[in-house]
Amino acid sequence: MKKELTIYDIANALNMSASTVSRALNENKAININTRNKVMQYALENGYQSNTFAANLRQKETHTIGIIVPKIDSKFVSTCLAGAEKVASEKGYNLLISQSLDELRREESIAKTFFRKRVDGLMVSLTANTTDTKHFAPFIAKGIPLVFFDRTPELTDSACFIIDNYQAAYKASNHLLDQGCKCLIHLTLNSNNKVYWQRKKGFVQALHDANKTNCGETLFLKNLDLDAGKQAAVLIAKKSPRPDGVFAANDQTAVGCILAFQQMGIRVPDDIAVVGFNNDLVCEIVSPGLTSVNYPAFDLGAMAANQLIEHILGNSNLNVTNQTVLKSDIIIRGSSLKIKKQP
Incomplete structure (x- = not known):
């Protein structure tokens, strides 16, 4: 590999001091314009690359x-x-x-x-x-x-x-209730992070305010992805009474549910309505289109x-x-x- 050109190499080639070359490369006006042009031309022709990272470190900044x-x-x-x-x-x-x-x-x-x-x-x-x-x-x-x-x-x-994950989940759950869903299930991650427990809290509060606390449950998943959604759908289909509304903590999980429901002959939304979270591009690809919380x-x-x-x-x-x-x-x-x- 060819050795990287340094300011010392340029200085030796042009018979200048390294400090003069450095100032010329930085377009310091204290250096004669002809000298600056000479240094710049040599640097360009010989592939010199400025080590900005090292310079920034000396200034205690890396940008x-x-x-x-x-x-x-x-x-x-x-x-x-x-x-x-x-x-x-x-x-x-x-x-x-x-x-x-x-x-x-x-x-x-x-x-x-x-x-x-x-x-x-x-x-x-x-x-x-x-x-x-x-x-x-x-x-x-x-x-x-x-x-x-x-x-x-x-x-x-x-x-x-x-x-506001709490408020977003509350609105999503209320939307399902407004659509006539009688029994809801929330699919979320088994996690300590407040993103997920605030969404769960919003879900629970919506059920409470609608006097439907006995008609809802939360299913904790190891992952939130397409496969996890498909597996959750199989469990939901076996429940009695079967939930007719699903609120998933992300869109991939919700789409996994829809695909599995359709394979089992369960109609979406007629039999089970589904809502996701994040409003990813997949929401517009799946059929029917996925209702989702739009996260900016x-x-x-x-x-x-x-x-x-x-x-x-x-x-x-x-x-x-x-x-x-x-x-x-x-x-x-x-x-x-x-x-x-x-x-």
């Missing part, structure tokens, strides 16, 4: 934001990252993205790696079972700004960016990144507002419409 997410293959997560990347790029920052694969030990390891890489700030969406966030303490101790988004800790002094993922990622970078730049203070709550709504499609609109 890099670390992001830890559970899984990148989630449409919700990838949309969050798109929002964060847009903002970061506009403000001259790069993103270092790593996935925990929903494993706490991996999340801890990534945090250590990002700390050693000296990121200027950190954005985190926790694993489903992270209850202790002490592995982020070094960032706080060093004064490196930290924000959480979507899956956030129960107790933290760091800024958090979320939606792009805005969430963009807002979290913007507030973080503005804090780094000294233009705002993350500590002023501990929690930012974005609005969500329900996108109603065919999977839940038991009551047909009159023409």
Whole structure:
């Protein structure tokens, strides 16, 4: 492999000092224009690449934001990252993205790696079972700004960016009840994270307010994906009385239910209405279309990144507002419409 050209190589070739070459490459006006052009021309012709990372380290800045997410293959997560990347790029920052694969030990390891890489700030969406966030303490101790988004800790002094999961689940459950469902079931993850227990809490409260506490239950799943939804559908079909309304904690699980119900000859929504969460693209691909809570993922990622970078730049203070709550709504499609609109 060809040796990388350094400023010392350029200095030797042009019979200049390394400091003169460095200032010329940085377009320092104290250096004669002819000298600057000579240095620039030689650097261009010989493939010189500036080591911005090393320069930034000397200035105690890397212009890099670390992001830890559970899984990148989630449409919700990838949309969050798109929002964060847009903002970061506009403000001259790069993103270092790593996935925990929903494993706490991996999340801890990534945090250590990002700390050693000296990121200027950190954005985190926790694993489903992270209850202790002490592995982020070094960032706080060093004064490196930290924000959480979507899956956030129960107790933290760091800024958090979320939606009201309780209220969103309450509305989704009420929609099923308004459609005439008599017996509901909530499919959720067996997790300590407040995202899921707040959705469960909203589901339970909707049943309570409708005086249907005896007509609802929660089924805890090991995963929230297509296969988990299909397996849950088989269990639901065997129940007596059989639920006629399903509220799933994400869209993949809801779609898995719909596909399995259809294979078993159970009509959606006539026999069982289904509602999901996140409003992923799959909602419009499945038939009937999946009713889902619309989670503004792009805005969430963009807002979290913007507030973080503005804090780094000294233009705002993350500590002023501990929690930012974005609005969500329900996108109603065919999977839940038991009551047909009159023409």
